[in-house]
Amino acid sequence: MASSDPIIRLKELTKIYQQGEIRVTALDGIDLDIAAGEFVALMGPSGSGKSTLLHIVAGIDRPTRGECWVGDIEVSRLNESQLAEWRNHTIGFIFQTFNLIPVLTAFENVELPLLLTGLAPRRRRELVQTALDIVGLSDRSRHLPRQMSGGQEQRVAIARAIVTDPPILVADEPTGNLDAHSAATVMETLQTLNGSAGKTIVMVTHDPRAASFGSRIIHLEKGELIRESATPPGGGTPA
Amino acid sequence: MNLGAFILKNALRNTRRALLCVLSVAACLFLFVSLLVCLRELTVPPEDIGASLRIAVRNKVSLTVQLPARQGPIIARVPGVAAVTPFSWFGGQFGTEEGTPFAQFAVDPAKFAAMFPDMRLPADQLANWIATRTGCIVGRDLAEKKNFKIGSRITLRGSVWPCDLELIVSGIYDYEIDSTSLFFDHKYLDEATGNTGTVGAWWVLAENAEAVPGIIDRINAAFANTSAEVRAETENAFRMSFVSMLGDIATLIGAICTVVVFTLGIVTASTMSMAVRERFPELAILKAMGFRTRELWAFILAESFLLAALGAVLGIGFAIAFYRSPPVVSAMSIYFPVFEISPRIMARAAIVAAGLGIVASLAPAIQVARLTVVDGLRTLD
Ligand SMILES: Nc1ncnc2c1ncn2[C@@H]1O[C@H](COP(=O)(O)OP(=O)(O)OP(=O)(O)O)[C@@H](O)[C@H]1O
Ligand SMILES: [Mg+2]
Numbered sequence: 001m002a003s004s005d006p007i008i009r010l011k012e013l014t015k016i017y018q019q020g021e022i023r024v025t026a027l028d029g030i031d032l033d034i035a036a037g038e039f040v041a042l043m044g045p046s047g048s049g050k051s052t053l054l055h056i057v058a059g060i061d062r063p064t065r066g067e068c069w070v071g072d073i074e075v076s077r078l079n080e081s082q083l084a085e086w087r088n089h090t091i092g093f094i095f096q097t098f099n100l101i102p103v104l105t106a107f108e109n110v111e112l113p114l115l116l117t118g119l120a121p122r123r124r125r126e127l128v129q130t131a132l133d134i135v136g137l138s139d140r141s142r143h144l145p146r147q148m149s150g151g152q153e154q155r156v157a158i159a160r161a162i163v164t165d166p167p168i169l170v171a172d173e174p175t176g177n178l179d180a181h182s183a184a185t186v187m188e189t190l191q192t193l194n195g196s197a198g199k200t201i202v203m204v205t206h207d208p209r210a211a212s213f214g215s216r217i218i219h220l221e222k223g224e225l226i227r228e229s230a231t232p233p234g235g236g237t238p239a
Numbered sequence: 240m241n242l243g244a245f246i247l248k249n250a251l252r253n254t255r256r257a258l259l260c261v262l263s264v265a266a267c268l269f270l271f272v273s274l275l276v277c278l279r280e281l282t283v284p285p286e287d288i289g290a291s292l293r294i295a296v297r298n299k300v301s302l303t304v305q306l307p308a309r310q311g312p313i314i315a316r317v318p319g320v321a322a323v324t325p326f327s328w329f330g331g332q333f334g335t336e337e338g339t340p341f342a343q344f345a346v347d348p349a350k351f352a353a354m355f356p357d358m359r360l361p362a363d364q365l366a367n368w369i370a371t372r373t374g375c376i377v378g379r380d381l382a383e384k385k386n387f388k389i390g391s392r393i394t395l396r397g398s399v400w401p402c403d404l405e406l407i408v409s410g411i412y413d414y415e416i417d418s419t420s421l422f423f424d425h426k427y428l429d430e431a432t433g434n435t436g437t438v439g440a441w442w443v444l445a446e447n448a449e450a451v452p453g454i455i456d457r458i459n460a461a462f463a464n465t466s467a468e469v470r471a472e473t474e475n476a477f478r479m480s481f482v483s484m485l486g487d488i489a490t491l492i493g494a495i496c497t498v499v500v501f502t503l504g505i506v507t508a509s510t511m512s513m514a515v516r517e518r519f520p521e522l523a524i525l526k527a528m529g530f531r532t533r534e535l536w537a538f539i540l541a542e543s544f545l546l547a548a549l550g551a552v553l554g555i556g557f558a559i560a561f562y563r564s565p566p567v568v569s570a571m572s573i574y575f576p577v578f579e580i581s582p583r584i585m586a587r588a589a590i591v592a593a594g595l596g597i598v599a600s601l602a603p604a605i606q607v608a609r610l611t612v613v614d615g616l617r618t619l620d
Binding site for chain 1: 252521529530534611613
């Protein structure tokens with residue numbers, strides 16, 4: 001489980017959006033350590049900077065000031081091309097809207113990130129199969145996104161996020177578009193990935209039930225960390 | 240799945256739009272190819288062996304002004320000249336038809352065969368024609384159309400000349416360049432018109448291609464400062480002057496080609512732009528997964544090439560099939576004896592299609608380069 005060794009370390013992280021006269025401080029000097037194997041839930045009101053924080057950690061946005069270390073890499077120092085490669089094997093993305101490609105089957109959607117790796121087709125097939133097994137959808141591999149429920153689509157998206165075996169998963173409101181039952185299944189999948197596969201997970205959510213699956217809940221408000229609360233090990237129950 | 244399959248699936252995901260795009264590319268390329276063939280037919284006549292040896296001599300004032308018959312022997316004596324024949328337009332009416340239904344020329348049958356070595360006329364028919372003063376030869380296509388046989392009688396009612404001709408078919412010739420004309424003996428024309436001592440033009444055959452420029456200069460010089468100054472020119476130049484008589488068609492066709500290609504560029508570019516814009520969220524996800532801008536460019540380029548290539552194959556393929564189909568061939572043969580889509584023209588159309596593929600992917604490429612993952616994700620909301 002969670003070791004004390006931080007895999008993500010944020011120092012004085014600040015993000016300011018300047019649009020003409022208007023200046024929005026989305027993140028205001030965040031200091032935060034996340035240990036490898038943690039399952040962190042980020043909560044807070046709308047506009048508090050949760051997504052911004054997630055994006056910087058995941059290397060798809062850059063801070064205005066401060067440092068963002070992942071392992072021994074200062075992410076904001078990498079150029080676009082280095083970042084792209086780094087993301088491919090370090091970060092798995094899960095979004096509120098599942099963003100599967102509609103013309104590709106579940107299998108092909110999961111295979112997409114592997115097309116960049118130069119692995120042999122056979123090896124790719126094995127990895128895709130394993131990822132679909134983990135999310136419990138190996139029997140749906142030939143289905144197109146529209147032939148699946150929202151919960152299943154999100155689990156395909158999770159399989160896509162883990163297929164390159166990245167150490168970190170980021171999830172922005174992964175249950176935001178799902179009913180309670182599907183949300184529970186998705187959260188259980190994430191919990192499994194955190195528990196048995198040892199993935200570090202950073203998840204933004206508005207849903208306290210989803211947050212209760214995390215090992216640690218961090219509250220943001222107006223770009224500042226205001227409070228932290230631990231959840232009992234093993235997380236909560238969706239009901 | 241490999242990248243090729245991924246690109247193919249993406250290109251065809253909006254089937255109707257892809258189809259419309261491919262069809263419009265095909266239609267435009269069909270038009271483009273047709274125009275190019277017209278242009279070539281007008282400017283570069285099909286090669287035949289005699290063409291490089293033949294010289295047309297006409298009145299310097301205009302093609303429609305006659306030349307004195309006494310020029311014939313003078314031209315024949317110019318060094319390097321192998322043969323000379325008068326070549327006069329008769330323009331008679333036939334049967335009940337209005338106007339001149341086919342071309343009729345008065346020539347010297349004895350010189351004619353040498354003049355047009357690519358024209359095939361059996362020796363006995365040629366001999367027959369030379370021996371028969373009212374004899375004529377007709378092209379194979381004309382003979383088939385009008386059901387002329389050897390021995391058929393043809394009455395031509397003069398419209399330019401105040402006389403009628405009673406001709407008898409002595410032979411039927413085959414000739415790639417023109418097989419829809421009628422040729423008869425100039426002596427018969429002279430007799431019928433009461434010997435005006437004039438001819439429409441002269442056709443001159445040079446002994447070899449090197450002699451041609453010298454012959455042209457000598458003939459032009461021979462009649463300078465006479466009452467009938469002439470313009471001698473090569474057969475190709477002569478044809479070109481016909482074309483310019485019709486107005487500057489070549490320029491016009493060139494302009495139409497440009498408009499066609501331009502329109503096509505707009506159509507494909509807007510299709511690609513739409514296709515890419517609606518895929519922003521997905522492209523953002525691909526970027527997040529680690530696809531670099533240049534890889535996404537390659538996808539877009541490949542997709543737009545694919546659409547352009549499908550359109551090209553369809554358009555050019557249809558054009559080839561269309562212009563080879565017998566009804567079209569016979570309809571076109573009146574204006575263009577050989578309406579052929581040459582490999583060169585196909586290549587030009589293919590280059591246009593490839594250029595389109597590139598042009599169409601420019602705007603989307605810029606869009607994608609500018610797209611950040613975060614912005615792309617925001618378009619989801
Ligand atoms: N590109 C941008 N330009 C200007 N302001 C921005 C931009 N992106 C985000 N912001 C602002 O930064 C602040 C934080 O935004 P962020 O998306 O991180 O909030 P959030 O906590 O994820 O909210 P929500 O729960 O609604 O998703 C907001 O005030 C937002 O308006
Ligand atoms: Mg957000």
